[in-house]
Amino acid sequence: MLLIQVLIVLFAGFAFMRVVVRLRRQMIGRGEFFVWACFWAAVAALVLTPRATQWFARVLGVGRGADAVFYLAIVGLSYLNFRLEFKLRTLQQQITQLVRKLALEKADQK
């Protein structure tokens, strides 16, 4: 087993433990726990069985399994970033509306 495989599997294990902690603290529901648990299990499984990704890469028309995972990760992370950016802006606007409402209410009381 390559060192990089060991490191990624260890990290997936750590991430899985964090998901368990969040479930115990009731920060996430069972449904969300299941999705994240599957995700990190899949990460570990793919790293341990590179042939599975090679098959996947062939289906996608990409040379190597690692390349397929890399390309998909970029697309996935970009989409996640887009969603976070959008949510953050919405949140910022909501905070401004709230701050404005409080300011105007307080000014009216004077």
Place this chain on the structure above:
Amino acid sequence: MIERVVEAVRSRFPRTVVVDDGSTDDTALAARRAGATVVSHLINRGQGAALRTGFEYVLTRGADVIVTFDADGQHQVEDIAALVAPITERGFDVVLGSRFMAAGSQVPMGRKIVLKCAVWFTRLASQIRVTDAHSGLRAMSRRAAECIRIRQDGMAHASEILDEIVRHRLQFCEVPVRVLYTPYSQQKGQSSLAAFRIALDFLLGKWRN
């Protein structure tokens, strides 16, 4: 500084509203002592957000003409009358102050280059011909203030206002205003590098809406 600005403005225009955008010092108290009505944001939300709060406040108080005036001492009270006149006498909706039309303005070279770029950027992005795209000294009628929707919390609101002027086909003109660049106003102002972030904020906001 805020007391001096408020006192100077109030000597000619008694109905002065200061939007305190989450100041952590005694700014709000000082402005109130100087006689202004103060509307306070609990936390800092940016100049665009503060302007919109000010607009909403004065509109509920029956304002007919609204003048926006920076509190850092760079604007001159003597210029206000010239800004208001085209609205009250000639029916304009918005009057924009321009640093580049006035003989007495001494805009530092670095700032001048950035502002000229902003003018060209605005011509391209908003299809509006102005000589100064980011002047904080402007006047608008009640009708204009009701039409113009500021969604940009930060400094990009200045470009957004120009965009809104075009969108609502508001009648506008520019008048020369003198801007004093003191060490205090330059310290409080935006760095020239921030121009890139402001342009990006504006474009993202424009595409989003």
